Amino acid sequence: MQTAIPEVTTEFLEAFAAAWNRHDVDALMSFMTEDCVFESSAGADACGTRYVGSEAVRAAFAKVWAVFPDAxxxxxxxxxxxxxGVSEWTFLGTRADGSRVEVHGCDLFTLRGGKILLKNSYRKSRSPS
Structure with missing residues (x-):
């Protein structure tokens, strides 16, 4: 007898987004596979900075709130x-120097076994006109 694997739904992604807004890293990690990958929106590589495995991803997620405490x-x-899966959003946050950030972005997800295997994040970059 096979066990049904839960399907990821838009409600699942809504709950994931809510955990981001609560700054709840434990809840976030409950949505991720053990061998998860996070590709951030910035970094030296073409994919941004790539974090592999739950410990590295957890630390990277927590770092977002260290840089933007009100994210x-x-x-x-x-x-x-x-x-x-895809999530589109507007990111709002304040850096330590007091500068505000408001940009559109999205996450592209690869899903496996009812969880997120890959969170590939994209965020617009604003510049003076």
Whole structure:
């Protein structure tokens, strides 16, 4: 007898987004596979900075709130199709120097076994006109 693997839904991604806004790293990691990967929106490599495994991903997620203590992801929209998912959002946060950030972004997810295997993050970069 096979055990059904839970399907990832838009409600799953809504709950993941809510955990980001609560700054709840334990809840976030409950959505991720043990061998998860996070590709951040910035870094030296073409994929941004790549974090592999739950310990590295947990530390990278927590670092976001260290840089932006008031970080929020607003106006989120989500969809799931098969083993892929997308979340679109507006990121809002304040850096330690007091500068505010407000940019649109998205996460592209690869899903496996009812959890997130890969969170590939993209965020717009604003510059003076």
């Amino acid at each position: 929020q992801w607003a106006h989120a929209r989500h969809f799931v199709h098969g083993d892929r």
